[in-house]
Amino acid sequence: MPADAARGVTTAVAPDDGADRASHGFPARNDHAPGPPRVRQIDAEVAPTVERHLTELLARRVAQATATHAIFGTDVAERLARFTLGGGRRIRPQFLWWGMRACGLPDDEQIDAALHLCVALELLQTCALVHDDVMDRAPTRRSRPSLHIDCAAQYAAPARPDPHRFGEAAAILIGDLALAWADDEAGALLLPGRRAGRIRETWSRMRMEMVAGQYLDIQGEITQTRSRSQAISAACLKTARYTVERPLQLGAILGGADETTLRALCSAGGGAGLAFQLRDDLDDVFTGPSHRDKPVGGDLRAGKPTYLLALAHSRAEADGDRHALHVLNRCLGRPGFDETDLDDVRHVLERTGARRSVEEKVHRLIAQSMRELDTVPLDPAARVHLRTLMHQSAGAPAPPTEPERGRSTVAVEGAVT
């Protein structure tokens, strides 16, 4: 079960509705039928369904690993399974599912393929998080010791070699295995040729974009770049593409979307995903620890080159604000970064107007995403869910214009890093 703090809240979303569908110009198959029961069942609980499939798959994988070697099964496979099932709000699977549902009611083959890909997305995210924590040397994740810390603790004892080095090595291997299992799932689809090829191509790009986004982050940290364009590129790759746009695209390809619909969904997803990352950057500085999975100011302490900081820097330079520049140069990436530093940076972000500009950008991006969604006919229930998911990921209240006909929970997790 998800355990980490959620930005998402319980929100109202409308169930599928024939009249609404017609009003959006959606080519309905049968406006008055409730749709195949399996689809409706998953619609009502996407995240729990994915979690159930993930649980079943991981049980099989752990058994296979244990049969390979007992120590490997216990130390590596079981730990991987616990981590994957122990948190995360399955946001990428939700985008995938509703991307597919936006195109209508899927058949069993499409549903099976979607669930394979949903499970694959979660395993890929396990790789991303576990390796990210090793790279950042992060002590905690989801209010528990990070996986490499947990591994190190298992064999720590006096007169033994460095347990930290062991913990990091074990976590690298666990991340590798998660990536391998993700690819196994993504490769297990049984789909007709052309669609399978497009899915493979999108899956391949998404993985590469995830790695690229992470790399731009760490390269920005070491070079202490203040480039706004690099910050936006990293945010687009690691969050807009990896977390929102590509999962949506995978779903839409599975659903058989035409090119116009695909473009609109990708564009909406890309904008909302960027808003998601910008909101995450704001939350790192301005949100209390109870609202987040990560310690407040973690990005500042690491010297992560966020757009928010790059903007503050360029504003301060343009204004000749030497005090602000001094604060930014002194505090960012400082190992001993403390509460006073945090307050100083907050003040600079207010004073340069960077905070307000980024908040406005988040709102503009979301508004633009909503307009994109409205340019194409979509399944009405899917449209409502996508609107809600996009708003929530950007930390905005649920969209006000939708009819509230039923209630469903949609929860959103933090960005990849």
Place this chain on the structure above:
Amino acid sequence: MPADAARGVTTAVAPDDGADRASHGFPARNDHAPGPPRVRQIDAEVAPTVERHLTELLARRVAQATATHAIFGTDVAERLARFTLGGGRRIRPQFLWWGMRACGLPDDEQIDAALHLCVALELLQTCALVHDDVMDRAPTRRSRPSLHIDCAAQYAAPARPDPHRFGEAAAILIGDLALAWADDEAGALLLPGRRAGRIRETWSRMRMEMVAGQYLDIQGEITQTRSRSQAISAACLKTARYTVERPLQLGAILGGADETTLRALCSAGGGAGLAFQLRDDLDDVFTGPSHRDKPVGGDLRAGKPTYLLALAHSRAEADGDRHALHVLNRCLGRPGFDETDLDDVRHVLERTGARRSVEEKVHRLIAQSMRELDTVPLDPAARVHLRTLMHQSAGAPAPPTEPERGRSTVAVEGAVT
């Protein structure tokens, strides 16, 4: 081009020969035809063919990565390509190719699939080596700085954050990308259903076994285990399975081997692969640095729990040889491990008889593998190549019983770690 020191040498191998084929009971398609030209061409130069395909693929991937982001293309994708093309003797692809060829002459579809898998194997090996060097904090690989050292050097400068941490993070990401690209290639096969499913299953197991073998190694280092069975398990997983048996099996499935042939090839490959690892363990202690890609005594310094050391330990215990036990306990895994320690350990390995026992085991395993190969009808050229590859990987001279009708180079690289 391969750059690292090779154990492999130029050896004589026989080309395909009708009479020989008939004498092995191989169901020849056309005993007197030279076979399709494409097959013959690859037969004559498996490693260069794989290298050419690898070069072409990596050029496309680097272009795609650079289009994603220029810094990512230069720092990550180009480095991955350089590393992959800069060394390695393509031993896994050779086992795969000759595993397929053992079943006869493949058609174009099979050849294409084999080359995809050969390229995938090499990319997977890049992931294994790059991550292994991070885990071991190895300073060099192939007589050049390891990839994480190379990454660190790129941005090292006074007043910048810790470049080593950056280098390790970058190398983790490069390994992830190599694994992702390997899976992309393995997933790009266009094969009929059942065969594709078996290839996927074997590929999946092989990746897991690679991770399992590496994990048993590091777990053995931290727990300072002297378990012979764990040492054999690690060797079987990381080398016997990953390097020999599974590549052979992938080739044999592609070639359409029947179950009896498949079992014989796997059994021969498993034995030869274990011999390969045991020879590598011996070489770590007894071979001069000019013959190896890695520094002599590296496993001893790391405290790697090899079968050789586990055997010496259990012999010393059984004999009540307190001096030998003292040397083993004192030296293995010692950070300041030096030439005197190396000499002391060598002496213990001789005195306990561990060296001789392991050498005998290598010879027995290879002899058994040769007998396994002889139990089934195989394409004669493939049989000769497999015999040669297996002998060479175990550091033995080329098999004496084969007719020397043509000359071809077969080179063998070191085990995975």
